[in-house]
Amino acid sequence: MTGAAMIEVRDLTVTFGPRGKPTPAVEGVSFQVGAGEAFGLVGESGSGKTTVLRALAGLIPAWRGRIAIAGQDRNTRNVNGLARTLQMVFQDPYGSLHPRHTVDWALMEPLAIHGFDGTARRVARALSDVGLGPAFRFRYPHQLSGGQRQRVAIARALILEPRILLLDEPTSALDVSVQAEILNLLSDLKRARGLTYVLVSHDLAVVAHVCERLAVVTEGRIVEEMTAAQLRAGEARHPYTRQLLESRRGYSRPATASAGTGAD
Amino acid sequence: MTGAAAWLLSDSPGSRGQARLGGLYRRWRLFAGNRLAMAGLAIVVALVLVAALAPVLAPYSPTAQDLGQRLLPPGPAHWLGTDELGRDILSRIVHGSRITLYIVSLVAVIVAPLGLLVGTVAGYYGGWIDAALMRVTDVFLAFPKLILALALVAALGPGLENVIVAIAVTAWPPYARVARAETITVRGADFIAAARMLGASRMRVVATHIAPLCASSVVVRLTLDMAGIILTAAGLGFLGLGAQPPLAEWGAMVAAGRQFLVDQWWVATVPGIAIFAVSLGFNLVGDGLRDALDPKADRGTAPRGGA
Amino acid sequence: MTGRSMTGRSMTPVPPARPPVAPLLAVEDLHVRFPGPGGAVEAVRGVSFTLKREKLGIVGESGSGKSTLGRAILRLVPPPGEVRAKRLELLGTELSDLSEEEMREFRGRHVSMILQDPGFSLNPVMTVGAQIAEAWQTHTGHSWKKSRRRVLAMLQAVRIRDPERVFDAYAHELSGGMSQRAMIAMMLITEPDLLIADEPTSALDVTVQTQVLAILDELVSRRGMGLIFISHDLGLVASFCDRVLVMYGGRIIESCPAAELDNATHPYTRGLLAAQPTLERAGGRLPVMERDPAWLAEADTGPGR
Numbered sequence: 090m091t092g093a094a095m096i097e098v099r100d101l102t103v104t105f106g107p108r109g110k111p112t113p114a115v116e117g118v119s120f121q122v123g124a125g126e127a128f129g130l131v132g133e134s135g136s137g138k139t140t141v142l143r144a145l146a147g148l149i150p151a152w153r154g155r156i157a158i159a160g161q162d163r164n165t166r167n168v169n170g171l172a173r174t175l176q177m178v179f180q181d182p183y184g185s186l187h188p189r190h191t192v193d194w195a196l197m198e199p200l201a202i203h204g205f206d207g208t209a210r211r212v213a214r215a216l217s218d219v220g221l222g223p224a225f226r227f228r229y230p231h232q233l234s235g236g237q238r239q240r241v242a243i244a245r246a247l248i249l250e251p252r253i254l255l256l257d258e259p260t261s262a263l264d265v266s267v268q269a270e271i272l273n274l275l276s277d278l279k280r281a282r283g284l285t286y287v288l289v290s291h292d293l294a295v296v297a298h299v300c301e302r303l304a305v306v307t308e309g310r311i312v313e314e315m316t317a318a319q320l321r322a323g324e325a326r327h328p329y330t331r332q333l334l335e336s337r338r339g340y341s342r343p344a345t346a347s348a349g350t351g352a353d
Numbered sequence: 354m355t356g357a358a359a360w361l362l363s364d365s366p367g368s369r370g371q372a373r374l375g376g377l378y379r380r381w382r383l384f385a386g387n388r389l390a391m392a393g394l395a396i397v398v399a400l401v402l403v404a405a406l407a408p409v410l411a412p413y414s415p416t417a418q419d420l421g422q423r424l425l426p427p428g429p430a431h432w433l434g435t436d437e438l439g440r441d442i443l444s445r446i447v448h449g450s451r452i453t454l455y456i457v458s459l460v461a462v463i464v465a466p467l468g469l470l471v472g473t474v475a476g477y478y479g480g481w482i483d484a485a486l487m488r489v490t491d492v493f494l495a496f497p498k499l500i501l502a503l504a505l506v507a508a509l510g511p512g513l514e515n516v517i518v519a520i521a522v523t524a525w526p527p528y529a530r531v532a533r534a535e536t537i538t539v540r541g542a543d544f545i546a547a548a549r550m551l552g553a554s555r556m557r558v559v560a561t562h563i564a565p566l567c568a569s570s571v572v573v574r575l576t577l578d579m580a581g582i583i584l585t586a587a588g589l590g591f592l593g594l595g596a597q598p599p600l601a602e603w604g605a606m607v608a609a610g611r612q613f614l615v616d617q618w619w620v621a622t623v624p625g626i627a628i629f630a631v632s633l634g635f636n637l638v639g640d641g642l643r644d645a646l647d648p649k650a651d652r653g654t655a656p657r658g659g660a
Numbered sequence: 661m662t663g664r665s666m667t668g669r670s671m672t673p674v675p676p677a678r679p680p681v682a683p684l685l686a687v688e689d690l691h692v693r694f695p696g697p698g699g700a701v702e703a704v705r706g707v708s709f710t711l712k713r714e715k716l717g718i719v720g721e722s723g724s725g726k727s728t729l730g731r732a733i734l735r736l737v738p739p740p741g742e743v744r745a746k747r748l749e750l751l752g753t754e755l756s757d758l759s760e761e762e763m764r765e766f767r768g769r770h771v772s773m774i775l776q777d778p779g780f781s782l783n784p785v786m787t788v789g790a791q792i793a794e795a796w797q798t799h800t801g802h803s804w805k806k807s808r809r810r811v812l813a814m815l816q817a818v819r820i821r822d823p824e825r826v827f828d829a830y831a832h833e834l835s836g837g838m839s840q841r842a843m844i845a846m847m848l849i850t851e852p853d854l855l856i857a858d859e860p861t862s863a864l865d866v867t868v869q870t871q872v873l874a875i876l877d878e879l880v881s882r883r884g885m886g887l888i889f890i891s892h893d894l895g896l897v898a899s900f901c902d903r904v905l906v907m908y909g910g911r912i913i914e915s916c917p918a919a920e921l922d923n924a925t926h927p928y929t930r931g932l933l934a935a936q937p938t939l940e941r942a943g944g945r946l947p948v949m950e951r952d953p954a955w956l957a958e959a960d961t962g963p964g965r
Contacts, residue, residue: 133865133866134865135865146550147550148546148550176550179546184542184543184544185543185544185547186544187544187548188566189565190562191369193369193372199551202551202557225365227367227368227369227371227372228364232364235722245547245551249552264892265932266721266932266935266949269935269936269937272937273945273948293939294937294938298937321939336870337939338895339895339896339899340873340877340896340899
């Protein structure tokens with residue numbers, strides 16, 4: 090880990106469901122992320138990885154445990170106070186931009202709320218930083234492709250110059266070639282601005298590509314934490330992690346199926 | 354495509370104004386493609402023009418009585434005949450359009466913002482605020498509209514302004530319901546979460562993110578309700594609680610003509626046709642708006658290809 | 661990985677149970693156009709291929725026309741889309757000649773389609789069992805009791821552990837993997853000769869995905885069904901299918917045996933393969949594809965082999 094802890098999560102527990110029989114979505118999750126580090130949470134749908142991220146973002150009203158961001162304890166109320174420290178990029182580029190707001194509006198609004206000066210200049214720079222020209226400034230979301238929308242979402246997340254970016258499956262809705270462009274953009278931005286990332290994904294390769302360290306989440310718990318180098322070296326120990334690794338190799342005919350049917 | 358249309362439909366507008374006009378123009382093209390909606394719009398525009406030019410268009414004064422000329426059938430001197438006091442019905446219809454327009458526009462201006470405000474706030478804030486606002490709404494919804502309006506006018510006293518107040522008070526709850534339902538569907542959207550994380554206050558989220566999305570269904574509902582508003586006003590006028598004589602209000606004219614329906618059918622029928630035509634016009638416009646303002650219509654032109 | 665897929669198909673492209681026949685499906689110069697206000701959009705532009713009783717993968721990015729192609733074969737392109745083809749022959753029958761009525765009959769008996777999201781494909785107000793039984797009854801006219809037995813057997817065949825419970829359940833009471841398997845059971849109960857699966861596993865978790873693929877695999881090798889497997893996942897298609905068609909801009913730009921996908925020659929396919937992050941390569945920049953407009957103009961490579 091590099092530098093002091095930018096994010097510290099200890100014993101995070103989130104429960105959903107009716108008051109009578111609450112079902113835990115996340116149970117006793119703890120991890121730390123250093124300043125300038127990229128940390129990945131890998132797991133399948135329903136594992137609780139996104140819930141952890143949303144708790145960090147302040148988008149979940151009730152949780153137990155401790156979350157500290159940049160040394161400051163997050164309680165369940167101070168969503169606004171952290172706007173200039175931490176921002177988030179959502180999974181679905183079609184749902185994260187307001188359908189009736191132009192790109193210009195989406196980028197101007199946070200600047201107006203926080204009283205920034207030189208707004209027009211900042212908006213133009215934010216767009217060029219994510220690889221979009223000035224021609225995109227006054228477009229509506231329906232005039233953008235999925236990849237362009239995700240670039241706008243990244244520009245919006247970065248316009249308040251936060252130090253932490255939470256990334257919720259930022260490329261899973263995109264085509265492979267567009268994913269490559271967005272992943273490159275994210276690594277460039279991280280290097281240029283010394284950002285801290287928390288990336289949630291179901292794709293081990295994406296996480297290993299972006300992050301230095303990662304945790305494997307299943308059934309609301311972290312079962313294994315390791316560096317990306319360890320993962321690449323095949324040092325994963327937990328059976329669940331090995332299963333995820335196995336599935337990456339594509340389809341392999343199960344022994345039982347061929348034996349049972351007598352095919353071939 | 355002409356230069357202006359190309360400029361409006363540009364996929365990379367050069368300014369905020371061009372983007373906004375382009376969005377409006379796209380919707381207008383959708384609306385204009387619907388023939389029935391355009392027919393409805395023609396009726397509504399005609400109503401506005403007639404109301405604006407009433408003194409020029411009306412051949413006689415709407416209140417000038419001529420007892421020697423009472424209950425004349427439609428003819429060259431009086432195109433639509435005369436009523437029981439010898440007043441020219443055409444002139445009264447033309448002047449009555451002003452009253453109709455006055456009622457529907459004032460009711461719209463009161464009802465739409467009120468319903469939108471109550472509905473979006475209730476839907477977004479949830480909890481006890483939602484419960485309180487919605488119970489108030491339910492109380493209003495529990496009474497039949499016309500009866501409630503009747504009671505209100507009876508309490509306030511007859512007169513045009515009181516009719517408008519009574520209709521507005523009874524008409525807003527459905528708008529609050531529509532806005533609340535719409536708010537609840539967008540409340541959990543990622544763009545709302547993003548706005549909150551960027552530091553937008555709850556009131557700001559409601560005003561600039563949620564209200565614009567609910568406004569279109571409220572506007573559509575309003576145009577579809579215009580017919581109902583006209584009919585309620587006419588109904589109150591018919592009962593003698595609306596505009597007072599000698600004001601030429603269409604509902605009151607139907608009421609007055611009812612006693613001559615068998616022998617002098619035109620006295621009641623002509624204002625009835627006017628009410629029907631204007632109601633139909635607003636309804637057709639509402640149908641057209643519903644299609645043109647549908648947010649899903651925005652998605653038709655998404656460009657394809659990579660980032 | 662290559663070793664396995666070799667043993668999987670090299671010896672018996674046509675299963676011994678059936679005599680070797682003409683191609684199951686032959687498509688020649690298929691076009692699909694969608695007329696629009698700004699001129700027609702051609703989603704599929706002259707596609708030709710043949711399918712034997714094998715697993716054929718069709719890969720491409722969104723907008724490549726792969727899903728439209730799958731629907732066009734079943735004549736399920738929604739209006740105002742227009743389908744045109746020199747030849748669209750399934751089991752020796754030219755599909756373009758069939759009336760709408762005959763096509764429906766033919767579809768039910770010989771072809772089925774599995775879509776990506778099981779939640780939308782199952783009827784929410786009918787029990788799963790009743791839906792599957794209905795599909796079976798309309799084609800065979802069997803009694804309800806006989807159908808029930810048959811459906812339970814089918815549910816078992818797609819590895820649903822307690823078929824009785826699933827039979828009486830509604831779609832919303834099942835997990836994603838479970839409803840996708842129920843969907844497959846419904847599509848397969850008529851024993852189709854051809855199954856078109858459009859991203860059948862991309863909404864599923866990896867463990868369930870493996871099971872669903874194993875079921876499809878078994879059906880092809882055991883019953884001699886033909887399978888068209890539409891997917892955006894190159895790695896999955898390479899490991900699962902026998903042959904792969906790569907689509908770009910409504911055309912097939914490359915066709916090769918699945919095991920040799922790694923040696924693909926077209927710059928687009930190479931670009932797609934390279935753009936995928938891998939565990940083997942550490943960090944760094946991913947190669948970004950430069951799309952050559954000439955790819956769209958290239959002549960179709962013709963029936964793949």
